[in-house]
Amino acid sequence: MSLPDRVKIVEVSPRDGLQNEKGIIAAAVKIELIDRLTSAGFQNIEAASFVSPKWVPQMADGAEVMLGIQRLPDTIYSVLTPNMRGFNDALAVRADEVVIFGSASEAFSQKNINCSIAESIARFEPVAQAAKAAGLRLRGSISCSLGCPYQGETPIQSVVDVAQRFLALGCDEIDVADTIGVGTPKRVRQVMDAVTRIIDPARISGHFHDTYGQSLANILASLEAGISIFHTSVAGLGGCPYAKGATGNVATEDVLFMMDGLDIETGVDLNEVVDIGMWISAHLGRKTASRAGSALAARKAA
Ligand SMILES: CC(C)(COP(=O)([O-])OP(=O)([O-])OC[C@H]1O[C@@H](n2cnc3c(N)ncnc32)[C@H](O)[C@@H]1OP(=O)([O-])[O-])[C@@H](O)C(=O)NCCC(=O)NCCSC(=O)C[C@@](C)(O)CC(=O)[O-]
Numbered sequence: 001m002s003l004p005d006r007v008k009i010v011e012v013s014p015r016d017g018l019q020n021e022k023g024i025i026a027a028a029v030k031i032e033l034i035d036r037l038t039s040a041g042f043q044n045i046e047a048a049s050f051v052s053p054k055w056v057p058q059m060a061d062g063a064e065v066m067l068g069i070q071r072l073p074d075t076i077y078s079v080l081t082p083n084m085r086g087f088n089d090a091l092a093v094r095a096d097e098v099v100i101f102g103s104a105s106e107a108f109s110q111k112n113i114n115c116s117i118a119e120s121i122a123r124f125e126p127v128a129q130a131a132k133a134a135g136l137r138l139r140g141s142i143s144c145s146l147g148c149p150y151q152g153e154t155p156i157q158s159v160v161d162v163a164q165r166f167l168a169l170g171c172d173e174i175d176v177a178d179t180i181g182v183g184t185p186k187r188v189r190q191v192m193d194a195v196t197r198i199i200d201p202a203r204i205s206g207h208f209h210d211t212y213g214q215s216l217a218n219i220l221a222s223l224e225a226g227i228s229i230f231h232t233s234v235a236g237l238g239g240c241p242y243a244k245g246a247t248g249n250v251a252t253e254d255v256l257f258m259m260d261g262l263d264i265e266t267g268v269d270l271n272e273v274v275d276i277g278m279w280i281s282a283h284l285g286r287k288t289a290s291r292a293g294s295a296l297a298a299r300k301a302a
Pocket residue numbers: 016019049050051052053054055056080082083085086087101112113114141142143144177178179207209239240241242
């Protein structure tokens with residue numbers, strides 16, 4: 001299959017990238033991060049999470065962040081909303097897209113959102129209806145699509161079942177998420193092929209964590225399966241509090257560098273993203289996890 005000319009990169013660092021940070025990061029830093037990402041050309045930024053602050057304290061300032069950022073009219077600012085409480089908070093700050101997040105694994109569903117998969121779908125139903133009524137975009141994220149930290153490999157049918165439920169709820173986009181980064185290209189291709197049999201590939205995204213260094217290969221396998229939306233995180237920031245040991249999302253800089261080599265447009269300025277990656281890594285007191293980011297920053301410094 002031929003590869004697309006253009007892909008959409010959803011930058012998830014302000015939410016997935018920062019949610020697992022131990023020390024609380026000031027809202028001003030989150031706001032600066034999002035503003036710089038907006039300037040770099042991302043058309044979709046996952047900006048915050050309206051979840052219980054007892055479960056994820058780092059995301060407690062979502063409203064302050066959403067109200068503090070400089071928004072561009074064509075940029076989609078997404079927020080996570082596990083229930084109606086989260087949805088109402090998202091509506092109050094005029095989020096463009098709300099994300100319901102389920103799992104293809106029963107055990108992870110319990111650990112992450114404290115209910116079974118079936119209960120989660122029932123909880124998402126009013127959120128989906130309210131999102132449609134308010135004219136907001138709706139995205140559904142399927143955690144553990146390639147494997148679960150508690151249950152091991154995920155059967156492909158479990159991913160398809162949740163995708164089907166999300167489709168019925170009216171999701172505009174559905175994420176196949178490799179929460180712990182265990183997927184390898186052959187399996188990713190099988191999962192993407194199964195999901196694209198029931199949903200238009202243009203509505204499916206690949207969300208890959210890079211724990212085992214497989215993300216770029218998995219993105220290539222997804223491109224070959226017709227997928228053209230990918231989630232990335234500047235400097236490879238991230239991790240899920242309910243998936244111990246899992247590292248961050250695939251680094252944005254690495255994906256942009258690969259897309260450039262494949263002649264696939266992203267609309268994002270890699271040069272600016274390298275600077276953002278170095279800035280946020282310095283702020284967090286660590287080295288960037290992006291190979292391309294380090295190499296390009298070193299080249300600039302020379
Ligand atoms: C879903 C719940 C709330 C259920 O949590 P629960 O304890 O079953 O629910 P509850 O209704 O009993 O609420 C407990 C407390 O939280 C409050 N509460 C309830 N809802 C909200 C809300 N929306 N905003 C603010 N507060 C809220 C509620 O008011 C109550 O407060 P209390 O009475 O004890 O003072 C909880 O489990 C939760 O917040 N989980 C979120 C976990 C999370 O954010 N995980 C990380 C994101 S998922 C992820 O990273 C994966 C993804 C998407 O990136 C893709 C991938 O890589 O796989």
